[in-house]
Amino acid sequence: MKIRVAGTGLTKFGELWNKDLLDLALDASNQAINESRLTKNDIDGVFVANMLHGKLTGQDHLGALVASSLGIKGASFRIEGACASGGMAVHLAIQSLLAGTYQNVLVVGAEKMTDATSSQITSALMGAGGEEERRAGLTFPALYALMAKMHMQKYGTTRKHMALVSVKNHYHASMNEKAQFPFEVTMEKVLESPVISSPFTLFDASPITDGAGAIVLSTDNGQPGVFITGSGVATDTVDLASRKSLTEIVATKEASGKALKQAGVEIKDIKVAEVHDCFTIAEILAMEDLGFCKKGEGGEFVQKGHTRLGGNIPVNTSGGLKACGHPVAATGVKQIIEVTHQLQKRAGKRQVQGANIGLTHNVGGSGATVVVHILQT
Amino acid sequence: MSSPVQIWRLHKNLHNYLNKVGRLVVWTKIFVAPEGFEHQTPYLVGIMQFDNQRLPLQIVNCEEKDLKVNMKVITVIRKIGKAKSEDVIEYGLKVKPL
Amino acid sequence: MIGIVSYGAYIPKYRIKPSQIAQTWGKEVKEIEKSLGVYEKAVASYDEDAITLSIEAANRAISTGGIDPTQIGGITIGSESHPYAVKPSSTVVAEILGMGNDYLAADLEFACKAGTAGIQLLSGLISQGKTKLVLAIGSDVAQSKPADVLEYTASSAAAAFVLGKANTIANIIDFTSYSSDTPDFWRKDSEKFPSHAGRFTGSPAYFSHVLGASEKMLKQVKMKPQDFDYVVFHMPNAKFPKEAAKKLGFSPKQLIPGFVVEYIGNPYSASSMIGLAATLDVAKAGDKIFMCSYGSGAGSDAFVFEVTPEIKTHQKRNTETVAKQIRNKSYIDYSLIAKNILTKYKI
Numbered sequence: 175m176k177i178r179v180a181g182t183g184l185t186k187f188g189e190l191w192n193k194d195l196l197d198l199a200l201d202a203s204n205q206a207i208n209e210s211r212l213t214k215n216d217i218d219g220v221f222v223a224n225m226l227h228g229k230l231t232g233q234d235h236l237g238a239l240v241a242s243s244l245g246i247k248g249a250s251f252r253i254e255g256a257c258a259s260g261g262m263a264v265h266l267a268i269q270s271l272l273a274g275t276y277q278n279v280l281v282v283g284a285e286k287m288t289d290a291t292s293s294q295i296t297s298a299l300m301g302a303g304g305e306e307e308r309r310a311g312l313t314f315p316a317l318y319a320l321m322a323k324m325h326m327q328k329y330g331t332t333r334k335h336m337a338l339v340s341v342k343n344h345y346h347a348s349m350n351e352k353a354q355f356p357f358e359v360t361m362e363k364v365l366e367s368p369v370i371s372s373p374f375t376l377f378d379a380s381p382i383t384d385g386a387g388a389i390v391l392s393t394d395n396g397q398p399g400v401f402i403t404g405s406g407v408a409t410d411t412v413d414l415a416s417r418k419s420l421t422e423i424v425a426t427k428e429a430s431g432k433a434l435k436q437a438g439v440e441i442k443d444i445k446v447a448e449v450h451d452c453f454t455i456a457e458i459l460a461m462e463d464l465g466f467c468k469k470g471e472g473g474e475f476v477q478k479g480h481t482r483l484g485g486n487i488p489v490n491t492s493g494g495l496k497a498c499g500h501p502v503a504a505t506g507v508k509q510i511i512e513v514t515h516q517l518q519k520r521a522g523k524r525q526v527q528g529a530n531i532g533l534t535h536n537v538g539g540s541g542a543t544v545v546v547h548i549l550q551t
Numbered sequence: 552m553s554s555p556v557q558i559w560r561l562h563k564n565l566h567n568y569l570n571k572v573g574r575l576v577v578w579t580k581i582f583v584a585p586e587g588f589e590h591q592t593p594y595l596v597g598i599m600q601f602d603n604q605r606l607p608l609q610i611v612n613c614e615e616k617d618l619k620v621n622m623k624v625i626t627v628i629r630k631i632g633k634a635k636s637e638d639v640i641e642y643g644l645k646v647k648p649l
Numbered sequence: 650m651i652g653i654v655s656y657g658a659y660i661p662k663y664r665i666k667p668s669q670i671a672q673t674w675g676k677e678v679k680e681i682e683k684s685l686g687v688y689e690k691a692v693a694s695y696d697e698d699a700i701t702l703s704i705e706a707a708n709r710a711i712s713t714g715g716i717d718p719t720q721i722g723g724i725t726i727g728s729e730s731h732p733y734a735v736k737p738s739s740t741v742v743a744e745i746l747g748m749g750n751d752y753l754a755a756d757l758e759f760a761c762k763a764g765t766a767g768i769q770l771l772s773g774l775i776s777q778g779k780t781k782l783v784l785a786i787g788s789d790v791a792q793s794k795p796a797d798v799l800e801y802t803a804s805s806a807a808a809a810f811v812l813g814k815a816n817t818i819a820n821i822i823d824f825t826s827y828s829s830d831t832p833d834f835w836r837k838d839s840e841k842f843p844s845h846a847g848r849f850t851g852s853p854a855y856f857s858h859v860l861g862a863s864e865k866m867l868k869q870v871k872m873k874p875q876d877f878d879y880v881v882f883h884m885p886n887a888k889f890p891k892e893a894a895k896k897l898g899f900s901p902k903q904l905i906p907g908f909v910v911e912y913i914g915n916p917y918s919a920s921s922m923i924g925l926a927a928t929l930d931v932a933k934a935g936d937k938i939f940m941c942s943y944g945s946g947a948g949s950d951a952f953v954f955e956v957t958p959e960i961k962t963h964q965k966r967n968t969e970t971v972a973k974q975i976r977n978k979s980y981i982d983y984s985l986i987a988k989n990i991l992t993k994y995k996i
Contacts, residue, residue: 323579
């Protein structure tokens, strides 16, 4: 499979008081369409990824809203898979190209979170989990905190290991002008911030963010460029308690297995990766479940510096969800954009030398949906 | 929270869960609550292992220092969340240390 | 003979001392427990209410008695803190206990004697042959105006009694009731907290009805106070029941097992019923128990019970005696009480 990333567009991520969802979606989309050198009439389909907008504002029907606002009359869709909405939209857009139905499609992930209160957002995000979890008052931080505690009990992972993820991602974000928090933080800051759900502090968690990311995907035309060569999706139970294991996200293994096979590469071939660090433990789990290191050794893997810029396999050079920000449905698309820019050698100070194969890893809920993409030049 | 009809369905099933003894697998203490739970912070939630299933439940009647991995817990019926003025009150399962 | 087949009591584990409450309101703290005769009271958690307390107590009665809940044909819950003004607590409890659909349910209100009124009313269903088992519950998360003197003693608890004809652990020899329209303590539907008429709650209210019902009861069964092993009165504080006992001719010793107010306070509709449960926890076959409840508004329900040899089975199986629950406590400060008030009144 060879799907061309024809254009990319990304808004700043952060508290964007003056922009509403449509502003963000249009901004990113126009950037992507311009970069692709295509016209609006060339775009056959618009795939809009969004999780919260209907719940928070009452506005549904986002496929039609975004497409028509762009002046595009082709097919339009809204896709939701909790925090994996973005990756899921990319996967479905790819399928539409592979089917031959469409030739050029726009995927835009957008989320407007700062118009709501923090409490409303905490509640709204719980929609990614199960009903029993909501009844028990299990917030998203709490769900991942449970996985973190199990991981700490079983493998000796420490709060410091997890804090290192946050420190590293902030370091990367300090070189990304689109990031919500483009500044470094110290280990002490992470460890001593207010506890939100033990053992997580504020700095173990990704923030509430506004933002949008868009890409134009086309069928291969023989020109050089960056291509998506693998796209895998896997599913597990929505609620954490029903999973076989509380210390691994099995869907990650399955989705990445499918994507790597499709691309014809192995995990050791990956030179740069954007993984789903909604909470620090999630990145440690991703290192293990994707196969960058052995199960249980994720903490040490991060501690050794392998995933920092300059290390063997830089992870989350964008700053990840933690420091770049996590406008829920935009994240999956942003991940594709970051890896694309790395492969196009336009990552500036964050450039990973010689990056020619990259991976993106996007998770919905506490691991119920996982989408993995492989990109190559 | 839930609608009256959803609560009606949920209450019908509760008697099957009375007096169930399970074990505490893992817990966390939540300081930042979602809507309807603000009055409870900080509160303890965890995953309990019962004979044939695992359930996510709030842990009541104790302090965090009383908790130990694998300790026995028993189900209790308590109010779930905080009903708004016009709402029907939702009752449901929680656990307390045995 | 109709009697008690099983019972259960539930006392929440949190406790607060009157001196802590006094301190919160900047009132005189010294010797307050001694003058009240109440050392601490039970406080329900923010997620408990009269319904959840009822479920706990009734669940214990059903478990200890090995009773099939679908066989219970009548249920009453007496409370001053029913969560709904319209929507019976008794059906919520019945559903969660798994009672099915074949039962009569009614919520009762008569201040602190709503629970015992249920015992008298439901026993009628049994004597009519309408059903073999009934469940009478007294449950309260007692309300009092913050900073009012009632706050020192108003507490939370529930007691549940299953009545029937077969395998009784204590028979109801007889009962009676004495009522009048007496405005000593009241709360209109629109009000958050109850009001009371100060010293009027004593002689013309509590004593007039307790003594009225008790004297009538003793006459009816042709017995004297000395014929009884134990006596239980409604306990709004430590003084009134002791005085009532003295006036009627009961000895202080007879009061002892049922005298729960010192360590749990006054859980309104559950007060005398918890006292009865505590007494049954230690009673022996053949013991005779005299009980008289009191509810403001006002009225008193009096009962004469005789314990049967079956009591031993219940005592063996009962894992949650009143004494054990009184011991199993955890002290809190006023913050839980403040949280409960804010939660309840949606502030």
